[in-house]
Amino acid sequence: MFSLSYPLKFFLKREVNALAQPVSPEGQPNLNEMARIANSVRVMELNIKAFGYDLARRAQEALPVRTDLTARQVGLASKASTQADIESDWCAYWANELRAGVVYHRKLWELTYVAQAVYEYGFMRPGARGLGFGCGLEPFPSYFAAQGIAVTVTDLEIEAARAKGWVESSQHAKSLDQAFHAHLVDRETFDRQVEFRVADMNDIPADLTGYDFCWSMCAVEHLGSIKQGLDFIEASLKTLNPGGLSVHTMEYNCEPEGPTVDNWPTVLFQRRHLEALADRLRAQGHEVAAFDFNLGHQPLDHFIDVPPYYMGTGDTAVAALGHPLHIKLVLDGFVATCFGIIVRKAA
Numbered sequence: 001m002f003s004l005s006y007p008l009k010f011f012l013k014r015e016v017n018a019l020a021q022p023v024s025p026e027g028q029p030n031l032n033e034m035a036r037i038a039n040s041v042r043v044m045e046l047n048i049k050a051f052g053y054d055l056a057r058r059a060q061e062a063l064p065v066r067t068d069l070t071a072r073q074v075g076l077a078s079k080a081s082t083q084a085d086i087e088s089d090w091c092a093y094w095a096n097e098l099r100a101g102v103v104y105h106r107k108l109w110e111l112t113y114v115a116q117a118v119y120e121y122g123f124m125r126p127g128a129r130g131l132g133f134g135c136g137l138e139p140f141p142s143y144f145a146a147q148g149i150a151v152t153v154t155d156l157e158i159e160a161a162r163a164k165g166w167v168e169s170s171q172h173a174k175s176l177d178q179a180f181h182a183h184l185v186d187r188e189t190f191d192r193q194v195e196f197r198v199a200d201m202n203d204i205p206a207d208l209t210g211y212d213f214c215w216s217m218c219a220v221e222h223l224g225s226i227k228q229g230l231d232f233i234e235a236s237l238k239t240l241n242p243g244g245l246s247v248h249t250m251e252y253n254c255e256p257e258g259p260t261v262d263n264w265p266t267v268l269f270q271r272r273h274l275e276a277l278a279d280r281l282r283a284q285g286h287e288v289a290a291f292d293f294n295l296g297h298q299p300l301d302h303f304i305d306v307p308p309y310y311m312g313t314g315d316t317a318v319a320a321l322g323h324p325l326h327i328k329l330v331l332d333g334f335v336a337t338c339f340g341i342i343v344r345k346a347a
Helices: 006-020 031-062 089-097 106-120 140-147 158-163 187-193 227-239 271-283
Strands: 076-081 129-132 150-155 194-198 211-217 238-253 328-331 336-342
Touching: 031 140, 106 140, 106 238, 106 336, 129 140, 140 150, 140 187, 140 194, 140 211, 150 187, 187 194, 227 238, 227 271, 227 336, 271 336
Parallel strands: 129 150, 129 211, 150 194, 211 238
Antiparallel strands: 076 336, 238 336, 328 336
């Protein structure tokens, strides 16, 4: 096989990098074709983000003020996040409960989806026991504690989490302090109702049992592979009492067929993976909420955000656009969104 010598590789890399720079070392515009294309792509990315975020903010401002909402059964499916969901009464109710406010963001959808599932299956009640996987700084431990639910918060061991970048990005809980949200519960109630455990989702501790429900939000795609993520969902059922609820959200490749990302820090599940898991679980006697693979038909269902997605990136042009607002986005070249799956353990 032909291979380049190291000096030649270094030379080519240097030359290609020079072609991609917007200006020369002397500050003059770089007029080569590669730089022109690169500069145009950058502007197009900013335009896409600007129009998409503006659309989301205008849609948010147009939402009616709803003050008489109550929790109710909606027959929640295993499904993808959509604009219609975010505009629904059930989403507005749980957003208000979590003091979050309704915004067009798939992370809000995840929060309200999990809360609605816990409610629909009868476990949003005093005396229930809940187990959270990969909780990070999410508000559920505090909210559930305020409802009289006993909660076990779990997250990866600190050094393993740091190696994966979760600590630096504030997506890891190393103690109960990170899980406490004073606007949702008082500290005395929280300390009485919530405990913290270190747990690897690929190797759930055998003594984590006897729970009425368990949940995770966009954690299963970070377990190393699609197989490991699916295996975790199945293994999570062992932590539950008969008839218990297991609800999880994940990164979902909107293309049902073809290639996807696997064996990577963030994998992308597809329809075929979820259907195969459901077949396996149903064969064991478990119930899987019916699938709804509809990706939505409204304007924000068709807006696909592009990187970078988070504040604090040092990109002043992106920061000027404000907080990201999106339901779908590009991950490693694929259009992705959040997908939730609901499993009830065999009774």
